[in-house]
Amino acid sequence: MxxxxxxxxxxxxxxxxxxxxxxxxxxxxxxxxxxxxxxxxxxxxQEEEIKFRMNSLMKELTKEFNEKGITKEDLRKEIKSVRKAG
Incomplete structure (x- = not known):
């Protein structure tokens, strides 16, 4: 159609x-x-596909952050900084 x-x-x-x-x-x-x-x-x-894609993305980001030595605290600080600037 x-x-x-x-x-x-x-x-x-x-x-x-x-x-x-x-x-x-x-x-x-x-x-x-x-x-x-x-x-x-x-x-x-579909809902299951969304969950799968989000989990895949999270795994990819976690791997990338670990390889570059980026911590959760680094992310929190960066998010806070961006929110203040916005």
């Missing part, structure tokens, strides 16, 4: 009702967006 939609002034797109119904999309569904030049691909994420 192919549909044409317009981008709103707030940067929002409306997924046509017939597509939402066919895919059984719900208001709280989450999507990952991937862009490549003039193309955007949207993929609905």
């Amino acid at each position: 192919i549909e044409v939609v317009n981008l709103s002034s707030k940067g929002q797109l409306v997924i046509p009702k017939n597509m939402r119904e066919e895919m059984r999309l719900n208001q709280k569904d989450k999507f990952v967006l991937v862009n490549d030049k003039d193309t955007i691909i949207m993929k609905r994420l």
Whole structure:
């Protein structure tokens, strides 16, 4: 199915009702967006997939921080500094 939609002034797109119904999309569904030049691909994420991706990201960050000697306290200080500056 192919549909044409317009981008709103707030940067929002409306997924046509017939597509939402066919895919059984719900208001709280989450999507990952991937862009490549003039193309955007949207993929609905399932709750388990979100948890898996977050766990993978946390493992990757933990490994990277450990390799560079960055501690939790270093992160807390940096976050506090950025919040003060903002």
